[in-house]
Amino acid sequence: MAERVLLRASNLTKRFGALVAVNNLSFQVKEGEIFGIAGPNGAGKSTVYNLLTGVYPFEGRVEFEGREIAGLPPHKIAHMGIARTFQVPQIFASLTVGECVDVGSRFGCPGGYDRAYTSEMLDFVSLTDQKDRPTEQLNLLGKKRLMIGASLATKPKILMLDEPMAGSNFKEIQQLMDLIKKINQDLGITIIIIEHFMKVLTELTKTLLIIETGTEICCGDPVEVTANPKVIQCYLGDAYAEN
Numbered sequence: 137m138a139e140r141v142l143l144r145a146s147n148l149t150k151r152f153g154a155l156v157a158v159n160n161l162s163f164q165v166k167e168g169e170i171f172g173i174a175g176p177n178g179a180g181k182s183t184v185y186n187l188l189t190g191v192y193p194f195e196g197r198v199e200f201e202g203r204e205i206a207g208l209p210p211h212k213i214a215h216m217g218i219a220r221t222f223q224v225p226q227i228f229a230s231l232t233v234g235e236c237v238d239v240g241s242r243f244g245c246p247g248g249y250d251r252a253y254t255s256e257m258l259d260f261v262s263l264t265d266q267k268d269r270p271t272e273q274l275n276l277l278g279k280k281r282l283m284i285g286a287s288l289a290t291k292p293k294i295l296m297l298d299e300p301m302a303g304s305n306f307k308e309i310q311q312l313m314d315l316i317k318k319i320n321q322d323l324g325i326t327i328i329i330i331e332h333f334m335k336v337l338t339e340l341t342k343t344l345l346i347i348e349t350g351t352e353i354c355c356g357d358p359v360e361v362t363a364n365p366k367v368i369q370c371y372l373g374d375a376y377a378e379n
C-alpha cells in the first residue's frame with residue numbers, strides 16, 4: 137500500500153523585502169516518517185516552519201491531510217494537528233513546568249484540556265518529578281523537554297522540531313534522539329526535524345531535504361543526500377566536492 141502524504145508544501149516563497157528567504161520550495165512528508173531539513177545558517181529552514189505554522193503570509197500552497205492550510209492563523213493550524221518547537225526554547229517563565237504543559241493542552245488540543253493525557257506527556261518527557269518547579273529553573277535540556285512535552289500535549293499528528301540538539305553534549309544528544317524515536321514509534325507521530333548534525337539526521341530520518349538560500353539542493357535517502365557532491369559543495373566549498 138502506498139504511504140499516505142500527510143503534508144504537501146508546494147512552491148513556497150517568502151520574501152523579507154528584497155531578501156528571498158524561501159524560494160519556490162516544494163516537498164512532501166509521508167505519514168509516520170521522520171523527515172529532516174538541513175542547510176547552512178540562514179538557508180531559510182526556520183522560516184519554512186514559520187510558513188507552515190501560519191506565522192507569516194507567503195506565496196504557495198500547504199496541504200495537510202488533503203486540506204489547504206496556507207493563510208490559516210497559527211491556533212487553527214495547531215488545532216488541526218501541527219505542533220512545533222523553537223530553536224531558542226520558548227516557554228512561559230512565570231509558570232511551573234506542569235502548568236506550561238497544561239497550556240499546550242488547554243490552548244492547542246482540539247478536544248480541550250485533557251488532564252490525564254497532560255500528565256502522561258509530562259511523564260513521557262521525564263519531567264513528572266519537576267512539575268511544581270518554575271520553568272526558569274530547568275537547564276537547557278529540561279527546557280527542550282518541556283517545549284516538546286507542551287507540544288505533545290496538543291495531541292499533534294505532526295511535530296516539527298527546530299534544531300533540538302543545539303547546545304547539547306554527546307550524552308544529551310543520545311537522550312534527545314531516543315526521545316524523538318519514541319515520539320515517532322510509540323506515539324505514532326510524524327516528525328520534521330531541522331538539524332545541523334548529519335549523524336543525527338542519517339540515524340533518524342527516512343528522507344532528508346537540503347536547502348541553501350531558500351532553494352532545494354537535493355532531497356531523498358539521507359545517506360545518498362549527504363554523499364551528494366552538490367551538498368558537500370554547499371557545506372564545505374568547491375575543493376571538497378571535487379575530491
Ligand SMILES: Nc1ncnc2c1ncn2[C@@H]1O[C@H](COP(=O)(O)OP(=O)(O)OP(=O)(O)O)[C@@H](O)[C@H]1O
Pocket residue numbers: 152155157175176177178179180181182183184223
Ligand atoms: N522576520 C524576518 N525578517 C527579516 N528577515 C528574516 C526574518 N526571519 C528570517 N529572516 C532572514 O531570512 C533568512 C533565513 O532565515 P532562517 O532563520 O529561516 O534561517 P535558518 O536556515 O533557520 O538559519 P539557522 O541555521 O541560522 O537557524 C536569513 O537571511 C534571515 O536573516
Ligand SMILES: [Mg+2]
Pocket residue numbers: 181182183223
Ligand atoms: Mg533556524
